[in-house]
Amino acid sequence: MQFIADYMVALSQWIQTSTPLPTFALWLQKQWYSDGIAKTPYAIPVLQTIHTLAVAMIITAILMITLRVFMVAGKSRTLAQTLHRFAPWIWWCLLVCFVTGWLLAIGEPPRDMTNPAFWTKMVVVPIAALIALGIQTSMTKNIVSWEAAATHRGIVAQVVSVLFILLWLVIMALGRWIAYVPT
Numbered sequence: 032m033q034f035i036a037d038y039m040v041a042l043s044q045w046i047q048t049s050t051p052l053p054t055f056a057l058w059l060q061k062q063w064y065s066d067g068i069a070k071t072p073y074a075i076p077v078l079q080t081i082h083t084l085a086v087a088m089i090i091t092a093i094l095m096i097t098l099r100v101f102m103v104a105g106k107s108r109t110l111a112q113t114l115h116r117f118a119p120w121i122w123w124c125l126l127v128c129f130v131t132g133w134l135l136a137i138g139e140p141p142r143d144m145t146n147p148a149f150w151t152k153m154v155v156v157p158i159a160a161l162i163a164l165g166i167q168t169s170m171t172k173n174i175v176s177w178e179a180a181a182t183h184r185g186i187v188a189q190v191v192s193v194l195f196i197l198l199w200l201v202i203m204a205l206g207r208w209i210a211y212v213p214t
């Protein structure tokens with residue numbers, strides 16, 4: 032864990048000394064829309080709640096597809112039916128996370144815009160979204176082989192699924208750490 036703390040401190044110092052983000056955050060904080068979010072009663076907690084619920088839906092949808100790949104749950108449906116049912120939730124909730132997340136960041140600029148956990152997350156989220164798109168496209172195009180891999184408990188499909196879930200858990204941890212890392 033020490034290397035994560037060292038990384039966060041180093042990135043935080045770099046953001047403070049080598050980027051325009053601290054100045055930008057102070058400028059943004061003076062804008063009417065940032066002030067509006069910050070001063071609107073319940074705006075931040077409501078945005079955080081919607082954000083957290085969307086996060087829960089993303090993780091649940093990914094988990095339901097993974098449990099079907101592992102043939103642990105959803106065996107009464109084909110993998111194609113499972114994908115069709117849960118994949119749209121990933122994309123719509125990612126859109127909700129994007130909108131609520133940026134509204135939170137605009138409403139609390141010094142807290143988020145100079146935050147090493149926030150910017151690390153902003154690098155990992157697009158990577159995870161691209162991997163999600165890649166896996167979904169592969170599953171859609173090669174559903175027969177994915178179904179066979181699931182039925183025969185193919186190790187590759189299982190490893191890909193586990194690594195994918197771990198990636199989203201890292202994003203969740205980064206989101207939670209935003210409130211705690213030094214800025």
Ligand code: HEM
Pocket residue numbers: 079082083086089090125128129130131132133135136139142143149156199202203204205206207209210
């Ligand atoms: C897509 C763009 C996203 C942006 C711009 C964003 C931004 C933010 C911001 C600003 C916060 C508030 C931090 C705070 O004030 O404490 C936050 C919290 C959080 N985010 Fe995101 N986020 C995004 C996507 C995601 C995704 C995809 C996940 C996970 C799948 C996620 C998980 C979390 C979690 C777990 C928290 C902590 C919530 C809490 O306990 O208050 N975020 N995010």
